[in-house]
Amino acid sequence: MTASTPSGRSAPRLRADAARNRAQILAAARAAFRESGTAVPLDEIARRAGVNIATLYRRFPDRDALVSQVVVDGFSLVLDLARAAGRTAQTDPLAAVESFLQGMIDNRELLSLPLIGGPMTSDPHARELQQQIAATLEDILAEGRGSEALRHDITAVDLIATAALICRPLPHLPPGQAATLATRHLGVFLDGLRPEHTRTLPPPPTHEEMSAHLVTEETADL
Amino acid sequence: MTASTPSGRSAPRLRADAARNRAQILAAARAAFRESGTAVPLDEIARRAGVNIATLYRRFPDRDALVSQVVVDGFSLVLDLARAAGRTAQTDPLAAVESFLQGMIDNRELLSLPLIGGPMTSDPHARELQQQIAATLEDILAEGRGSEALRHDITAVDLIATAALICRPLPHLPPGQAATLATRHLGVFLDGLRPEHTRTLPPPPTHEEMSAHLVTEETADL
Amino acid sequence: MTASTPSGRSAPRLRADAARNRAQILAAARAAFRESGTAVPLDEIARRAGVNIATLYRRFPDRDALVSQVVVDGFSLVLDLARAAGRTAQTDPLAAVESFLQGMIDNRELLSLPLIGGPMTSDPHARELQQQIAATLEDILAEGRGSEALRHDITAVDLIATAALICRPLPHLPPGQAATLATRHLGVFLDGLRPEHTRTLPPPPTHEEMSAHLVTEETADL
Amino acid sequence: MTASTPSGRSAPRLRADAARNRAQILAAARAAFRESGTAVPLDEIARRAGVNIATLYRRFPDRDALVSQVVVDGFSLVLDLARAAGRTAQTDPLAAVESFLQGMIDNRELLSLPLIGGPMTSDPHARELQQQIAATLEDILAEGRGSEALRHDITAVDLIATAALICRPLPHLPPGQAATLATRHLGVFLDGLRPEHTRTLPPPPTHEEMSAHLVTEETADL
DNA sequence: GATGAATGAGTTTTCATTCAT
DNA sequence: AATGAATGAAAACTCATTCAT
Numbered sequence: 028m029t030a031s032t033p034s035g036r037s038a039p040r041l042r043a044d045a046a047r048n049r050a051q052i053l054a055a056a057r058a059a060f061r062e063s064g065t066a067v068p069l070d071e072i073a074r075r076a077g078v079n080i081a082t083l084y085r086r087f088p089d090r091d092a093l094v095s096q097v098v099v100d101g102f103s104l105v106l107d108l109a110r111a112a113g114r115t116a117q118t119d120p121l122a123a124v125e126s127f128l129q130g131m132i133d134n135r136e137l138l139s140l141p142l143i144g145g146p147m148t149s150d151p152h153a154r155e156l157q158q159q160i161a162a163t164l165e166d167i168l169a170e171g172r173g174s175e176a177l178r179h180d181i182t183a184v185d186l187i188a189t190a191a192l193i194c195r196p197l198p199h200l201p202p203g204q205a206a207t208l209a210t211r212h213l214g215v216f217l218d219g220l221r222p223e224h225t226r227t228l229p230p231p232p233t234h235e236e237m238s239a240h241l242v243t244e245e246t247a248d249l
Numbered sequence: 250m251t252a253s254t255p256s257g258r259s260a261p262r263l264r265a266d267a268a269r270n271r272a273q274i275l276a277a278a279r280a281a282f283r284e285s286g287t288a289v290p291l292d293e294i295a296r297r298a299g300v301n302i303a304t305l306y307r308r309f310p311d312r313d314a315l316v317s318q319v320v321v322d323g324f325s326l327v328l329d330l331a332r333a334a335g336r337t338a339q340t341d342p343l344a345a346v347e348s349f350l351q352g353m354i355d356n357r358e359l360l361s362l363p364l365i366g367g368p369m370t371s372d373p374h375a376r377e378l379q380q381q382i383a384a385t386l387e388d389i390l391a392e393g394r395g396s397e398a399l400r401h402d403i404t405a406v407d408l409i410a411t412a413a414l415i416c417r418p419l420p421h422l423p424p425g426q427a428a429t430l431a432t433r434h435l436g437v438f439l440d441g442l443r444p445e446h447t448r449t450l451p452p453p454p455t456h457e458e459m460s461a462h463l464v465t466e467e468t469a470d471l
Numbered sequence: 472m473t474a475s476t477p478s479g480r481s482a483p484r485l486r487a488d489a490a491r492n493r494a495q496i497l498a499a500a501r502a503a504f505r506e507s508g509t510a511v512p513l514d515e516i517a518r519r520a521g522v523n524i525a526t527l528y529r530r531f532p533d534r535d536a537l538v539s540q541v542v543v544d545g546f547s548l549v550l551d552l553a554r555a556a557g558r559t560a561q562t563d564p565l566a567a568v569e570s571f572l573q574g575m576i577d578n579r580e581l582l583s584l585p586l587i588g589g590p591m592t593s594d595p596h597a598r599e600l601q602q603q604i605a606a607t608l609e610d611i612l613a614e615g616r617g618s619e620a621l622r623h624d625i626t627a628v629d630l631i632a633t634a635a636l637i638c639r640p641l642p643h644l645p646p647g648q649a650a651t652l653a654t655r656h657l658g659v660f661l662d663g664l665r666p667e668h669t670r671t672l673p674p675p676p677t678h679e680e681m682s683a684h685l686v687t688e689e690t691a692d693l
Numbered sequence: 694m695t696a697s698t699p700s701g702r703s704a705p706r707l708r709a710d711a712a713r714n715r716a717q718i719l720a721a722a723r724a725a726f727r728e729s730g731t732a733v734p735l736d737e738i739a740r741r742a743g744v745n746i747a748t749l750y751r752r753f754p755d756r757d758a759l760v761s762q763v764v765v766d767g768f769s770l771v772l773d774l775a776r777a778a779g780r781t782a783q784t785d786p787l788a789a790v791e792s793f794l795q796g797m798i799d800n801r802e803l804l805s806l807p808l809i810g811g812p813m814t815s816d817p818h819a820r821e822l823q824q825q826i827a828a829t830l831e832d833i834l835a836e837g838r839g840s841e842a843l844r845h846d847i848t849a850v851d852l853i854a855t856a857a858l859i860c861r862p863l864p865h866l867p868p869g870q871a872a873t874l875a876t877r878h879l880g881v882f883l884d885g886l887r888p889e890h891t892r893t894l895p896p897p898p899t900h901e902e903m904s905a906h907l908v909t910e911e912t913a914d915l
Numbered sequence: 916g917a918t919g920a921a922t923g924a925g926t927t928t929t930c931a932t933t934c935a936t
Numbered sequence: 937a938a939t940g941a942a943t944g945a946a947a948a949c950t951c952a953t954t955c956a957t
Binding site: 189191197212 | 411417429431432434443454
Binding site: 290291292302303306311312 | 950951952953954955
């Protein structure tokens with residue numbers, strides 16, 4: 028997994044100490060964004076990372092650049108989770124879905140993405156990752172539909188939305204209890220995913236409606 | 250019960266224009282909190298309400314007072330929804346749950362509660378409302394368990410957590426699409442609520458664990 | 472003379488204390504710009520004006536707004552000087568030119584205009600003043616040409632450029648000496664203005680060339 | 694004498710690449726000082742020169758050292774111009790003055806001296822150059838007075854002040870137009886220099902008054 | 916009761932300068 | 937000799953809060 032590594036494309040390799048600082052800044056930002064939103068003072072992020080504020084600015088010229096990188100790192104992890112789940116899809120598609128969504132809950136501390144407010148990233152790397160995530164989840168669902176292991180009316184977008192809903196912090200709740208509640212909620216949801224469902228869902232947003240937002244916005248809330 | 254009216258206990262009746270200003274401030278605060286969190290500049294709330302910042306301060310001596318009132322208004326509405334749903338619980342408990350949760354989605358714009366960051370209210374009025382909400386939901390679930398219309402392992406806290414998860418804004422998504430996705434998610438969840446479930450849920454947080462948070466914090470995330 | 476008064480068009484009248492602060496800020500800015508250029512710290516201007524920096528920002532939302540107003544005030548004064556000089560033009564056009572240029576030297580402390588660096592104002596009020604200044608000077612020159620009191624090849628733009636050259640501070644020189652040197656230089660220049668000149672000047676910039684800059688830029692250096 | 698070469702006295706000869714960097718830094722500083730004053734960020738000078746900021750610091754330990762060198766280079770050029778003009782002084786003193794002042798205009802881009810703000814250099818080399826410049830100009834004027842080619846009341850300080858006035862940038866004016874206006878202004882001034890003048894000039898600053906500033910300050914504005 | 920105004924205390928952003936590679 | 941990196945200090949700008957009208 029290469030989430031925090033600057034993309035090899037054009038970035039001149041960083042000196043060892045600079046790379047360490049960069050990673051600490053990203054970790055601090057991830058935590059601070061989760062706790063207080065992306066409007067949290069950059070001062071505080073620098074302090075938590077143990078670097079001077081000017082060092083933060085050297086690496087990330089403005090808040091958006093920092094947010095973008097945290098988003099990209101998070102999306103990388105999500106893609107890893109989706110692919111790992113996909114490997115078991117042929118055997119048991121429902122278990123694959125569970126594995127993905129439970130993995131999201133378990134790793135939610137690393138998924139500190141812009142949860143509320145603030146401008147969304149339009150980083151092309153993020154777009155690319157989102158498309159790969161959606162495609163991977165769609166493959167899992169296709170398996171499930173073929174083997175009658177999953178209801179037919181669920182789409183990849185539904186799984187992404189579900190992940191977004193259950194991963195966000197329930198502020199003011201101790202993390203352990205928030206995870207317990209999310210897992211219980213997920214359990215009921217998974218039971219509802221089996222094919223013998225009784226309820227007709229409203230039609231999902233069309234591809235056109237979503238595509239404008241899928242990449243730059245919606246999945247950012249994962 | 251009318252949410253935005255100051256509790257009749259001790260509040261001196263407001264002049265007509267003052268009451269109008271107060272209502273506009275609360276509406277602006279609700280929207281701003283939803284969009285940007287409770288740390289949003291008070292300036293901006295005043296501007297959106299069309300009043301001077303000093304007028305806002307006259308009505309609400311500090312940010313907390315404003316947050317508290319928005320929370321109380323929101324909880325009042327939640328209680329209204331729960332009671333309305335409870336009236337149909339004997340006939341069809343699952344439909345009552347659905348009515349409650351769908352009502353939460355439909356009214357989510359009015360539920361701008363402190364969703365992330367910021368200090369939580371400890372208003373006694375809010376505590377009281379929360380207990381009434383939990384009791385009302387518990388009554389519905391008891392009906393459902395008795396008539397075998399609902400799985401037995403679901404608690405009022407689960408419903409509150411579910412409401413919290415599905416009502417929060419998916420920022421950057423057009424509201425209509427966010428609602429559609431939430432409703433589809435809810436549909437699957439409701440299918441999973443029926444008694445013929447297959448999955449065992451992890452044990453819920455104990456009453457002791459929750460009680461510390463239930464009132465002042467957890468349900469504030471609704 | 473109404474230089475420092477906000478244009479009556481749309482400005483809501485200021486409270487007395489606010490108007491006093493505004494005038495002090497402008498006076499401090501004028502002096503500071505002259506001494507240190509328009510990039511001088513706004514902190515320092517606020518301190519010299521005896522107000523808080525936030526008060527400065529309330530009146531002038533950014534540096535440009537402050538620079539613009541100083542420019543406009545300066546142009547107003549220049550127009551006043553030109554008009555006063557114009558009143559004697561029929562009697563003695565050369566004396567009118569002298570009166571204008573010497574007046575510029577004598578009042579140069581009030582003409583603190585953006586002298587070097589920094590973005591130039593494009594305030595429409597400033598443009599208007601510039602055109603009036605140029606027109607007034609042109610009238611004086613026309614008188615002089617008619618009465619053979621002035622050489623024919625001088626234009627209003629030349630007078631504006633001359634004013635710009637002689638009014639700017641000679642930094643590091645005591646003001647009195649700078650004024651003496653400017654006045655002596657002006658004396659020679661005025662002798663060169665008489666009609667029995669011997670030298671052919673290079674052609675002036677065309678109206679088209681200048682008009683793009685006359686208003687927003689060139690005369691800003693006065 | 695080549696302006697940018699470090700004085701041969703004690704400087705260890707630079708490696709070829711280092712000498713190139715040094716020249717680029719000085720050229721960039723000259724331009725930046727002219728455009729934005731001597732308070733311009735050193736970062737920007739380094740960037741324009743295509744070198745790292747630390748390289749700039751290696752060559753010039755602080756801003757003053759850089760300013761001093763730019764001043765000395767400029768004064769060297771001024772002295773060259775004065776001497777070249779002096780060679781024709783016997784034949785035609787007025788033409789010599791013209792040659793000097795027009796040369797200043799033509800070379801003004803290379804004369805980026807501290808024009809406004811910032812600490813003045815007290816480099817002894819600069820002092821020396823200034824005295825030589827003043828002496829050379831005085832020689833020219835003496836010729837002119839002897840041959841009745843120039844008015845008698847003009848001093849070397851007047852010529853230096855005139856050069857200072859006409860060489861400074863008129864910011865925001867295209868360089869070509871600024872030069873045209875300066876040349877036209879100079880034409881009138883030169884006509885005023887002829888002996889049949891009509892106007893009495895105010896007395897010049899005494900030598901004592903000027904001498905305190907002549908070297909360290911006044912001519913720095915050239 | 917409402918508002919224009921002022922200000923102190925942040926937060927963001929930039930810059931000069933030094934250090935280690 | 938040159939550079940990437942780091943940092944403290946300053947400057948730009950914003951915000952919560954109080955005061956006087």
